[in-house]
Amino acid sequence: MDRATIDASLKVLSDCNIGTVDLTGGAPELNPYLRELIIKTARSGRNVTVRSNLTVFYEPGMEDLPDFYSEYNVEIIASLPCYTETGADDARGKGTFSKSIAALKRLNSLGYGIVPEKKLNLVYNPMGAFLPSSQAELETRYKKELGMSFGIVFNCLYTFANMPVGRFSEFLVRSGNMATYMEKVKNAFNPGTLGNLMCRHLINVGWDGTLYDCDFNQALGIAVDKNCPRHIRDYDHAVLSGRKIVMGEHCFVCSAGQGST
Ligand code: SF4
Structure with missing residues:
Protein backbone atom coordinates (compact mmCIF):
# COMPACT_ATOMS: atom_id res chain seq x y z
CA MET A 1 0.00 0.00 0.00
CA ASP A 2 1.58 3.25 -1.12
CA ARG A 3 1.71 6.67 0.52
CA ALA A 4 -1.29 8.06 -1.41
CA THR A 5 -3.54 5.15 -0.42
CA ILE A 6 -2.45 5.36 3.22
CA ASP A 7 -3.23 9.11 3.20
CA ALA A 8 -6.62 8.54 1.57
CA SER A 9 -7.43 5.93 4.23
CA LEU A 10 -6.42 8.30 7.03
CA LYS A 11 -8.62 11.01 5.51
CA VAL A 12 -11.62 8.65 5.53
CA LEU A 13 -10.82 7.85 9.13
CA SER A 14 -10.81 11.51 10.14
CA ASP A 15 -14.08 12.19 8.28
CA CYS A 16 -16.08 9.14 9.44
CA ASN A 17 -17.17 7.41 12.58
CA ILE A 18 -15.07 4.27 12.23
CA GLY A 19 -14.13 2.54 15.48
CA THR A 20 -11.47 0.03 14.46
CA VAL A 21 -8.71 -0.22 11.90
CA ASP A 22 -7.74 -3.83 11.29
CA LEU A 23 -4.39 -4.25 9.54
CA THR A 24 -3.78 -7.41 7.66
CA GLY A 25 -1.91 -8.81 4.69
CA GLY A 26 0.72 -11.44 4.19
CA ALA A 27 2.82 -9.55 6.74
CA PRO A 28 1.56 -5.96 7.21
CA GLU A 29 4.64 -5.19 9.31
CA LEU A 30 6.74 -5.13 6.15
CA ASN A 31 4.93 -2.03 4.85
CA PRO A 32 7.21 1.00 5.41
CA TYR A 33 4.26 3.23 6.43
CA LEU A 34 2.73 0.82 8.94
CA ARG A 35 4.10 2.48 12.08
CA GLU A 36 3.02 5.94 10.98
CA LEU A 37 -0.46 4.61 10.19
CA ILE A 38 -0.71 2.99 13.62
CA ILE A 39 0.49 6.09 15.47
CA LYS A 40 -1.97 8.39 13.68
CA THR A 41 -4.85 5.94 14.05
CA ALA A 42 -4.21 5.29 17.74
CA ARG A 43 -3.82 9.01 18.47
CA SER A 44 -7.21 9.63 16.86
CA GLY A 45 -8.76 7.37 19.51
CA ARG A 46 -9.48 4.40 17.23
CA ASN A 47 -8.71 0.80 18.09
CA VAL A 48 -5.97 -0.78 16.02
CA THR A 49 -5.65 -4.51 15.44
CA VAL A 50 -2.84 -6.21 13.56
CA ARG A 51 -2.88 -9.73 12.16
CA SER A 52 0.62 -10.92 12.85
CA ASN A 53 2.32 -14.20 12.07
CA LEU A 54 4.64 -13.59 15.10
CA THR A 55 7.75 -14.87 13.29
CA VAL A 56 8.07 -11.43 11.69
CA PHE A 57 9.49 -10.16 15.02
CA TYR A 58 12.67 -12.03 14.08
CA GLU A 59 13.17 -10.28 10.76
CA PRO A 60 15.99 -7.69 10.64
CA GLY A 61 14.76 -4.31 11.89
CA MET A 62 11.57 -5.74 13.41
CA GLU A 63 12.96 -6.68 16.82
CA ASP A 64 11.30 -3.72 18.57
CA LEU A 65 7.82 -4.36 17.10
CA PRO A 66 6.41 -5.89 20.31
CA ASP A 67 7.42 -2.75 22.26
CA PHE A 68 5.95 -0.53 19.55
CA TYR A 69 2.66 -2.43 19.57
CA SER A 70 2.59 -2.27 23.35
CA GLU A 71 3.17 1.49 23.39
CA TYR A 72 0.04 2.04 21.27
CA ASN A 73 -2.02 -0.81 22.77
CA VAL A 74 -2.36 -2.44 19.37
CA GLU A 75 -4.52 -5.56 19.60
CA ILE A 76 -2.60 -8.53 18.22
CA ILE A 77 -4.31 -11.36 16.37
CA ALA A 78 -1.71 -14.02 15.83
CA SER A 79 -1.86 -17.15 13.75
CA LEU A 80 -0.76 -20.30 15.58
CA PRO A 81 -1.81 -23.36 13.59
CA CYS A 82 -1.18 -25.83 16.43
CA TYR A 83 -0.12 -25.93 20.07
CA THR A 84 2.45 -28.64 19.31
CA GLU A 85 5.82 -28.13 17.62
CA THR A 86 5.24 -30.85 15.06
CA GLY A 87 1.80 -29.55 14.09
CA ALA A 88 2.90 -25.92 13.77
CA ASP A 89 6.14 -26.67 11.91
CA ASP A 90 4.38 -29.06 9.52
CA ALA A 91 1.86 -26.31 8.69
CA ARG A 92 4.19 -23.32 8.41
CA GLY A 93 7.75 -24.59 8.15
CA LYS A 94 10.52 -25.66 10.49
CA GLY A 95 11.22 -23.25 13.34
CA THR A 96 7.76 -21.65 13.25
CA PHE A 97 6.73 -23.05 16.60
CA SER A 98 9.83 -22.09 18.59
CA LYS A 99 9.78 -18.54 17.19
CA SER A 100 6.04 -18.20 17.86
CA ILE A 101 6.43 -19.40 21.44
CA ALA A 102 9.30 -16.97 22.05
CA ALA A 103 7.21 -14.14 20.54
CA LEU A 104 4.19 -14.98 22.70
CA LYS A 105 6.38 -15.02 25.82
CA ARG A 106 7.76 -11.62 24.86
CA LEU A 107 4.22 -10.26 24.40
CA ASN A 108 3.17 -11.68 27.77
CA SER A 109 6.16 -9.96 29.39
CA LEU A 110 4.78 -6.66 28.05
CA GLY A 111 1.36 -7.32 29.58
CA TYR A 112 -0.29 -8.77 26.45
CA GLY A 113 -3.02 -11.24 27.35
CA ILE A 114 -2.80 -10.02 30.94
CA VAL A 115 -3.86 -6.36 31.22
CA PRO A 116 -7.22 -5.42 29.64
CA GLU A 117 -5.87 -2.84 27.15
CA LYS A 118 -3.33 -5.25 25.64
CA LYS A 119 -5.32 -7.93 23.87
CA LEU A 120 -3.63 -11.00 22.45
CA ASN A 121 -5.80 -13.37 20.43
CA LEU A 122 -4.80 -16.48 18.52
CA VAL A 123 -6.18 -17.89 15.29
CA TYR A 124 -6.55 -21.51 14.28
CA ASN A 125 -7.31 -22.82 10.76
CA PRO A 126 -7.79 -26.52 10.13
CA MET A 127 -5.01 -28.07 8.08
CA GLY A 128 -7.17 -29.90 5.56
CA ALA A 129 -10.54 -30.14 3.87
CA PHE A 130 -12.61 -30.12 7.04
CA LEU A 131 -14.35 -27.62 9.32
CA PRO A 132 -12.82 -26.56 12.64
CA SER A 133 -14.05 -28.19 15.81
CA SER A 134 -15.79 -26.19 18.55
CA GLN A 135 -14.05 -22.85 19.16
CA ALA A 136 -14.73 -22.99 22.91
CA GLU A 137 -13.28 -26.49 23.27
CA LEU A 138 -10.23 -25.72 21.19
CA GLU A 139 -9.61 -22.50 23.12
CA THR A 140 -9.66 -24.45 26.38
CA ARG A 141 -7.19 -26.95 24.94
CA TYR A 142 -4.83 -24.23 23.62
CA LYS A 143 -4.93 -22.39 26.96
CA LYS A 144 -4.18 -25.55 28.89
CA GLU A 145 -1.36 -26.77 26.65
CA LEU A 146 0.37 -23.39 26.15
CA GLY A 147 -0.12 -22.48 29.81
CA MET A 148 1.21 -25.74 31.23
CA SER A 149 4.10 -26.17 28.81
CA PHE A 150 5.27 -22.57 28.40
CA GLY A 151 3.41 -20.37 30.91
CA ILE A 152 1.77 -18.51 27.99
CA VAL A 153 -1.57 -16.72 28.43
CA PHE A 154 -3.82 -15.14 25.81
CA ASN A 155 -7.35 -13.74 25.56
CA CYS A 156 -9.28 -15.69 22.92
CA LEU A 157 -8.79 -18.28 20.24
CA TYR A 158 -10.64 -17.72 16.96
CA THR A 159 -11.28 -20.68 14.70
CA PHE A 160 -11.76 -20.02 11.00
CA ALA A 161 -12.86 -22.47 8.35
CA ASN A 162 -10.57 -22.42 5.34
CA MET A 163 -11.83 -20.37 2.42
CA PRO A 164 -11.35 -22.03 -0.99
CA VAL A 165 -9.09 -19.29 -2.34
CA GLY A 166 -5.37 -19.16 -3.11
CA ARG A 167 -3.23 -22.08 -1.97
CA PHE A 168 -6.11 -23.85 -0.21
CA SER A 169 -8.16 -23.74 -3.40
CA GLU A 170 -5.21 -25.20 -5.34
CA PHE A 171 -4.88 -27.94 -2.72
CA LEU A 172 -8.60 -28.80 -2.98
CA VAL A 173 -8.43 -29.01 -6.77
CA ARG A 174 -5.18 -30.98 -6.74
CA SER A 175 -6.45 -33.49 -4.17
S1 SF4 B 1 -16.94 -14.37 1.99
FE1 SF4 B 1 -19.04 -13.73 1.64
S2 SF4 B 1 -20.11 -14.04 3.59
FE2 SF4 B 1 -17.90 -14.15 4.00
S3 SF4 B 1 -17.41 -12.07 4.66
FE3 SF4 B 1 -17.02 -12.19 2.45
S4 SF4 B 1 -18.90 -11.49 1.43
FE4 SF4 B 1 -19.38 -11.94 3.59
Missing part, protein backbone atom coordinates in the same frame (compact mmCIF):
# COMPACT_ATOMS: atom_id res chain seq x y z
CA GLY A 176 -9.89 -33.81 -5.80
CA ASN A 177 -11.59 -32.48 -2.65
CA MET A 178 -13.20 -29.27 -3.92
CA ALA A 179 -16.72 -30.66 -4.52
CA THR A 180 -16.75 -32.64 -1.26
CA TYR A 181 -15.53 -29.66 0.75
CA MET A 182 -18.12 -27.29 -0.71
CA GLU A 183 -20.86 -29.84 -0.10
CA LYS A 184 -19.66 -30.16 3.51
CA VAL A 185 -19.83 -26.40 4.13
CA LYS A 186 -23.23 -26.07 2.44
CA ASN A 187 -24.63 -28.87 4.58
CA ALA A 188 -23.32 -27.08 7.67
CA PHE A 189 -25.12 -23.80 6.81
CA ASN A 190 -26.15 -22.04 10.02
CA PRO A 191 -28.47 -19.00 9.65
CA GLY A 192 -27.47 -17.95 13.17
CA THR A 193 -24.09 -16.83 11.80
CA LEU A 194 -25.52 -14.27 9.37
CA GLY A 195 -25.68 -11.31 11.75
CA ASN A 196 -21.95 -11.55 12.43
CA LEU A 197 -20.63 -12.01 8.91
CA MET A 198 -17.67 -9.67 8.73
CA CYS A 199 -18.86 -8.11 5.46
CA ARG A 200 -21.77 -6.63 7.45
CA HIS A 201 -19.48 -4.79 9.85
CA LEU A 202 -16.41 -3.76 7.89
CA ILE A 203 -15.09 -2.67 4.57
CA ASN A 204 -11.83 -3.92 3.14
CA VAL A 205 -9.30 -1.59 1.53
CA GLY A 206 -6.97 -3.41 -0.85
CA TRP A 207 -3.29 -2.53 -1.26
CA ASP A 208 -4.13 -0.35 -4.28
CA GLY A 209 -7.11 1.35 -2.61
CA THR A 210 -9.81 -0.81 -4.21
CA LEU A 211 -12.75 -1.43 -1.85
CA TYR A 212 -14.02 -4.96 -1.17
CA ASP A 213 -16.70 -6.43 1.09
CA CYS A 214 -14.11 -8.60 2.88
CA ASP A 215 -10.61 -9.95 2.44
CA PHE A 216 -11.94 -13.17 0.87
CA ASN A 217 -13.58 -11.15 -1.88
CA GLN A 218 -10.32 -9.27 -2.21
CA ALA A 219 -8.46 -12.56 -2.72
CA LEU A 220 -11.00 -13.46 -5.41
CA GLY A 221 -10.79 -10.01 -7.06
CA ILE A 222 -14.48 -9.20 -6.42
CA ALA A 223 -14.81 -5.46 -5.67
CA VAL A 224 -17.82 -3.89 -3.90
CA ASP A 225 -21.12 -3.53 -5.75
CA LYS A 226 -20.76 -1.55 -9.01
CA ASN A 227 -23.27 1.07 -7.82
CA CYS A 228 -20.90 2.13 -5.01
CA PRO A 229 -17.62 4.00 -5.00
CA ARG A 230 -14.95 1.38 -5.58
CA HIS A 231 -11.81 3.20 -4.47
CA ILE A 232 -10.84 4.64 -1.09
CA ARG A 233 -10.27 8.10 -2.61
CA ASP A 234 -13.99 8.17 -3.59
CA TYR A 235 -15.22 6.79 -0.25
CA ASP A 236 -18.80 7.69 0.66
CA HIS A 237 -19.76 6.42 4.10
CA ALA A 238 -23.53 6.70 3.67
CA VAL A 239 -23.59 4.92 0.31
CA LEU A 240 -21.17 2.19 1.34
CA SER A 241 -22.93 1.57 4.68
CA GLY A 242 -26.09 0.65 2.77
CA ARG A 243 -24.39 -1.30 -0.01
CA LYS A 244 -25.53 -4.64 -1.30
CA ILE A 245 -22.87 -7.20 -0.43
CA VAL A 246 -21.48 -9.14 -3.39
CA MET A 247 -21.85 -12.81 -2.49
CA GLY A 248 -20.95 -16.14 -4.09
CA GLU A 249 -20.61 -19.86 -3.40
CA HIS A 250 -17.58 -19.19 -1.18
CA CYS A 251 -19.84 -17.32 1.29
CA PHE A 252 -21.15 -20.68 2.52
CA VAL A 253 -17.79 -21.12 4.27
CA CYS A 254 -18.44 -18.05 6.46
CA SER A 255 -21.88 -19.33 7.43
CA ALA A 256 -20.97 -22.97 8.11
CA GLY A 257 -21.20 -24.39 11.61
CA GLN A 258 -20.24 -21.86 14.26
CA GLY A 259 -19.25 -19.28 11.64
CA SER A 260 -15.85 -17.97 10.70
CA THR A 261 -15.87 -14.23 11.15
Whole structure:
Protein backbone atom coordinates (compact mmCIF):
# COMPACT_ATOMS: atom_id res chain seq x y z
CA MET A 1 0.00 0.00 0.00
CA ASP A 2 1.58 3.25 -1.12
CA ARG A 3 1.71 6.67 0.52
CA ALA A 4 -1.29 8.06 -1.41
CA THR A 5 -3.54 5.15 -0.42
CA ILE A 6 -2.45 5.36 3.22
CA ASP A 7 -3.23 9.11 3.20
CA ALA A 8 -6.62 8.54 1.57
CA SER A 9 -7.43 5.93 4.23
CA LEU A 10 -6.42 8.30 7.03
CA LYS A 11 -8.62 11.01 5.51
CA VAL A 12 -11.62 8.65 5.53
CA LEU A 13 -10.82 7.85 9.13
CA SER A 14 -10.81 11.51 10.14
CA ASP A 15 -14.08 12.19 8.28
CA CYS A 16 -16.08 9.14 9.44
CA ASN A 17 -17.17 7.41 12.58
CA ILE A 18 -15.07 4.27 12.23
CA GLY A 19 -14.13 2.54 15.48
CA THR A 20 -11.47 0.03 14.46
CA VAL A 21 -8.71 -0.22 11.90
CA ASP A 22 -7.74 -3.83 11.29
CA LEU A 23 -4.39 -4.25 9.54
CA THR A 24 -3.78 -7.41 7.66
CA GLY A 25 -1.91 -8.81 4.69
CA GLY A 26 0.72 -11.44 4.19
CA ALA A 27 2.82 -9.55 6.74
CA PRO A 28 1.56 -5.96 7.21
CA GLU A 29 4.64 -5.19 9.31
CA LEU A 30 6.74 -5.13 6.15
CA ASN A 31 4.93 -2.03 4.85
CA PRO A 32 7.21 1.00 5.41
CA TYR A 33 4.26 3.23 6.43
CA LEU A 34 2.73 0.82 8.94
CA ARG A 35 4.10 2.48 12.08
CA GLU A 36 3.02 5.94 10.98
CA LEU A 37 -0.46 4.61 10.19
CA ILE A 38 -0.71 2.99 13.62
CA ILE A 39 0.49 6.09 15.47
CA LYS A 40 -1.97 8.39 13.68
CA THR A 41 -4.85 5.94 14.05
CA ALA A 42 -4.21 5.29 17.74
CA ARG A 43 -3.82 9.01 18.47
CA SER A 44 -7.21 9.63 16.86
CA GLY A 45 -8.76 7.37 19.51
CA ARG A 46 -9.48 4.40 17.23
CA ASN A 47 -8.71 0.80 18.09
CA VAL A 48 -5.97 -0.78 16.02
CA THR A 49 -5.65 -4.51 15.44
CA VAL A 50 -2.84 -6.21 13.56
CA ARG A 51 -2.88 -9.73 12.16
CA SER A 52 0.62 -10.92 12.85
CA ASN A 53 2.32 -14.20 12.07
CA LEU A 54 4.64 -13.59 15.10
CA THR A 55 7.75 -14.87 13.29
CA VAL A 56 8.07 -11.43 11.69
CA PHE A 57 9.49 -10.16 15.02
CA TYR A 58 12.67 -12.03 14.08
CA GLU A 59 13.17 -10.28 10.76
CA PRO A 60 15.99 -7.69 10.64
CA GLY A 61 14.76 -4.31 11.89
CA MET A 62 11.57 -5.74 13.41
CA GLU A 63 12.96 -6.68 16.82
CA ASP A 64 11.30 -3.72 18.57
CA LEU A 65 7.82 -4.36 17.10
CA PRO A 66 6.41 -5.89 20.31
CA ASP A 67 7.42 -2.75 22.26
CA PHE A 68 5.95 -0.53 19.55
CA TYR A 69 2.66 -2.43 19.57
CA SER A 70 2.59 -2.27 23.35
CA GLU A 71 3.17 1.49 23.39
CA TYR A 72 0.04 2.04 21.27
CA ASN A 73 -2.02 -0.81 22.77
CA VAL A 74 -2.36 -2.44 19.37
CA GLU A 75 -4.52 -5.56 19.60
CA ILE A 76 -2.60 -8.53 18.22
CA ILE A 77 -4.31 -11.36 16.37
CA ALA A 78 -1.71 -14.02 15.83
CA SER A 79 -1.86 -17.15 13.75
CA LEU A 80 -0.76 -20.30 15.58
CA PRO A 81 -1.81 -23.36 13.59
CA CYS A 82 -1.18 -25.83 16.43
CA TYR A 83 -0.12 -25.93 20.07
CA THR A 84 2.45 -28.64 19.31
CA GLU A 85 5.82 -28.13 17.62
CA THR A 86 5.24 -30.85 15.06
CA GLY A 87 1.80 -29.55 14.09
CA ALA A 88 2.90 -25.92 13.77
CA ASP A 89 6.14 -26.67 11.91
CA ASP A 90 4.38 -29.06 9.52
CA ALA A 91 1.86 -26.31 8.69
CA ARG A 92 4.19 -23.32 8.41
CA GLY A 93 7.75 -24.59 8.15
CA LYS A 94 10.52 -25.66 10.49
CA GLY A 95 11.22 -23.25 13.34
CA THR A 96 7.76 -21.65 13.25
CA PHE A 97 6.73 -23.05 16.60
CA SER A 98 9.83 -22.09 18.59
CA LYS A 99 9.78 -18.54 17.19
CA SER A 100 6.04 -18.20 17.86
CA ILE A 101 6.43 -19.40 21.44
CA ALA A 102 9.30 -16.97 22.05
CA ALA A 103 7.21 -14.14 20.54
CA LEU A 104 4.19 -14.98 22.70
CA LYS A 105 6.38 -15.02 25.82
CA ARG A 106 7.76 -11.62 24.86
CA LEU A 107 4.22 -10.26 24.40
CA ASN A 108 3.17 -11.68 27.77
CA SER A 109 6.16 -9.96 29.39
CA LEU A 110 4.78 -6.66 28.05
CA GLY A 111 1.36 -7.32 29.58
CA TYR A 112 -0.29 -8.77 26.45
CA GLY A 113 -3.02 -11.24 27.35
CA ILE A 114 -2.80 -10.02 30.94
CA VAL A 115 -3.86 -6.36 31.22
CA PRO A 116 -7.22 -5.42 29.64
CA GLU A 117 -5.87 -2.84 27.15
CA LYS A 118 -3.33 -5.25 25.64
CA LYS A 119 -5.32 -7.93 23.87
CA LEU A 120 -3.63 -11.00 22.45
CA ASN A 121 -5.80 -13.37 20.43
CA LEU A 122 -4.80 -16.48 18.52
CA VAL A 123 -6.18 -17.89 15.29
CA TYR A 124 -6.55 -21.51 14.28
CA ASN A 125 -7.31 -22.82 10.76
CA PRO A 126 -7.79 -26.52 10.13
CA MET A 127 -5.01 -28.07 8.08
CA GLY A 128 -7.17 -29.90 5.56
CA ALA A 129 -10.54 -30.14 3.87
CA PHE A 130 -12.61 -30.12 7.04
CA LEU A 131 -14.35 -27.62 9.32
CA PRO A 132 -12.82 -26.56 12.64
CA SER A 133 -14.05 -28.19 15.81
CA SER A 134 -15.79 -26.19 18.55
CA GLN A 135 -14.05 -22.85 19.16
CA ALA A 136 -14.73 -22.99 22.91
CA GLU A 137 -13.28 -26.49 23.27
CA LEU A 138 -10.23 -25.72 21.19
CA GLU A 139 -9.61 -22.50 23.12
CA THR A 140 -9.66 -24.45 26.38
CA ARG A 141 -7.19 -26.95 24.94
CA TYR A 142 -4.83 -24.23 23.62
CA LYS A 143 -4.93 -22.39 26.96
CA LYS A 144 -4.18 -25.55 28.89
CA GLU A 145 -1.36 -26.77 26.65
CA LEU A 146 0.37 -23.39 26.15
CA GLY A 147 -0.12 -22.48 29.81
CA MET A 148 1.21 -25.74 31.23
CA SER A 149 4.10 -26.17 28.81
CA PHE A 150 5.27 -22.57 28.40
CA GLY A 151 3.41 -20.37 30.91
CA ILE A 152 1.77 -18.51 27.99
CA VAL A 153 -1.57 -16.72 28.43
CA PHE A 154 -3.82 -15.14 25.81
CA ASN A 155 -7.35 -13.74 25.56
CA CYS A 156 -9.28 -15.69 22.92
CA LEU A 157 -8.79 -18.28 20.24
CA TYR A 158 -10.64 -17.72 16.96
CA THR A 159 -11.28 -20.68 14.70
CA PHE A 160 -11.76 -20.02 11.00
CA ALA A 161 -12.86 -22.47 8.35
CA ASN A 162 -10.57 -22.42 5.34
CA MET A 163 -11.83 -20.37 2.42
CA PRO A 164 -11.35 -22.03 -0.99
CA VAL A 165 -9.09 -19.29 -2.34
CA GLY A 166 -5.37 -19.16 -3.11
CA ARG A 167 -3.23 -22.08 -1.97
CA PHE A 168 -6.11 -23.85 -0.21
CA SER A 169 -8.16 -23.74 -3.40
CA GLU A 170 -5.21 -25.20 -5.34
CA PHE A 171 -4.88 -27.94 -2.72
CA LEU A 172 -8.60 -28.80 -2.98
CA VAL A 173 -8.43 -29.01 -6.77
CA ARG A 174 -5.18 -30.98 -6.74
CA SER A 175 -6.45 -33.49 -4.17
CA GLY A 176 -9.89 -33.81 -5.80
CA ASN A 177 -11.59 -32.48 -2.65
CA MET A 178 -13.20 -29.27 -3.92
CA ALA A 179 -16.72 -30.66 -4.52
CA THR A 180 -16.75 -32.64 -1.26
CA TYR A 181 -15.53 -29.66 0.75
CA MET A 182 -18.12 -27.29 -0.71
CA GLU A 183 -20.86 -29.84 -0.10
CA LYS A 184 -19.66 -30.16 3.51
CA VAL A 185 -19.83 -26.40 4.13
CA LYS A 186 -23.23 -26.07 2.44
CA ASN A 187 -24.63 -28.87 4.58
CA ALA A 188 -23.32 -27.08 7.67
CA PHE A 189 -25.12 -23.80 6.81
CA ASN A 190 -26.15 -22.04 10.02
CA PRO A 191 -28.47 -19.00 9.65
CA GLY A 192 -27.47 -17.95 13.17
CA THR A 193 -24.09 -16.83 11.80
CA LEU A 194 -25.52 -14.27 9.37
CA GLY A 195 -25.68 -11.31 11.75
CA ASN A 196 -21.95 -11.55 12.43
CA LEU A 197 -20.63 -12.01 8.91
CA MET A 198 -17.67 -9.67 8.73
CA CYS A 199 -18.86 -8.11 5.46
CA ARG A 200 -21.77 -6.63 7.45
CA HIS A 201 -19.48 -4.79 9.85
CA LEU A 202 -16.41 -3.76 7.89
CA ILE A 203 -15.09 -2.67 4.57
CA ASN A 204 -11.83 -3.92 3.14
CA VAL A 205 -9.30 -1.59 1.53
CA GLY A 206 -6.97 -3.41 -0.85
CA TRP A 207 -3.29 -2.53 -1.26
CA ASP A 208 -4.13 -0.35 -4.28
CA GLY A 209 -7.11 1.35 -2.61
CA THR A 210 -9.81 -0.81 -4.21
CA LEU A 211 -12.75 -1.43 -1.85
CA TYR A 212 -14.02 -4.96 -1.17
CA ASP A 213 -16.70 -6.43 1.09
CA CYS A 214 -14.11 -8.60 2.88
CA ASP A 215 -10.61 -9.95 2.44
CA PHE A 216 -11.94 -13.17 0.87
CA ASN A 217 -13.58 -11.15 -1.88
CA GLN A 218 -10.32 -9.27 -2.21
CA ALA A 219 -8.46 -12.56 -2.72
CA LEU A 220 -11.00 -13.46 -5.41
CA GLY A 221 -10.79 -10.01 -7.06
CA ILE A 222 -14.48 -9.20 -6.42
CA ALA A 223 -14.81 -5.46 -5.67
CA VAL A 224 -17.82 -3.89 -3.90
CA ASP A 225 -21.12 -3.53 -5.75
CA LYS A 226 -20.76 -1.55 -9.01
CA ASN A 227 -23.27 1.07 -7.82
CA CYS A 228 -20.90 2.13 -5.01
CA PRO A 229 -17.62 4.00 -5.00
CA ARG A 230 -14.95 1.38 -5.58
CA HIS A 231 -11.81 3.20 -4.47
CA ILE A 232 -10.84 4.64 -1.09
CA ARG A 233 -10.27 8.10 -2.61
CA ASP A 234 -13.99 8.17 -3.59
CA TYR A 235 -15.22 6.79 -0.25
CA ASP A 236 -18.80 7.69 0.66
CA HIS A 237 -19.76 6.42 4.10
CA ALA A 238 -23.53 6.70 3.67
CA VAL A 239 -23.59 4.92 0.31
CA LEU A 240 -21.17 2.19 1.34
CA SER A 241 -22.93 1.57 4.68
CA GLY A 242 -26.09 0.65 2.77
CA ARG A 243 -24.39 -1.30 -0.01
CA LYS A 244 -25.53 -4.64 -1.30
CA ILE A 245 -22.87 -7.20 -0.43
CA VAL A 246 -21.48 -9.14 -3.39
CA MET A 247 -21.85 -12.81 -2.49
CA GLY A 248 -20.95 -16.14 -4.09
CA GLU A 249 -20.61 -19.86 -3.40
CA HIS A 250 -17.58 -19.19 -1.18
CA CYS A 251 -19.84 -17.32 1.29
CA PHE A 252 -21.15 -20.68 2.52
CA VAL A 253 -17.79 -21.12 4.27
CA CYS A 254 -18.44 -18.05 6.46
CA SER A 255 -21.88 -19.33 7.43
CA ALA A 256 -20.97 -22.97 8.11
CA GLY A 257 -21.20 -24.39 11.61
CA GLN A 258 -20.24 -21.86 14.26
CA GLY A 259 -19.25 -19.28 11.64
CA SER A 260 -15.85 -17.97 10.70
CA THR A 261 -15.87 -14.23 11.15
S1 SF4 B 1 -16.94 -14.37 1.99
FE1 SF4 B 1 -19.04 -13.73 1.64
S2 SF4 B 1 -20.11 -14.04 3.59
FE2 SF4 B 1 -17.90 -14.15 4.00
S3 SF4 B 1 -17.41 -12.07 4.66
FE3 SF4 B 1 -17.02 -12.19 2.45
S4 SF4 B 1 -18.90 -11.49 1.43
FE4 SF4 B 1 -19.38 -11.94 3.59
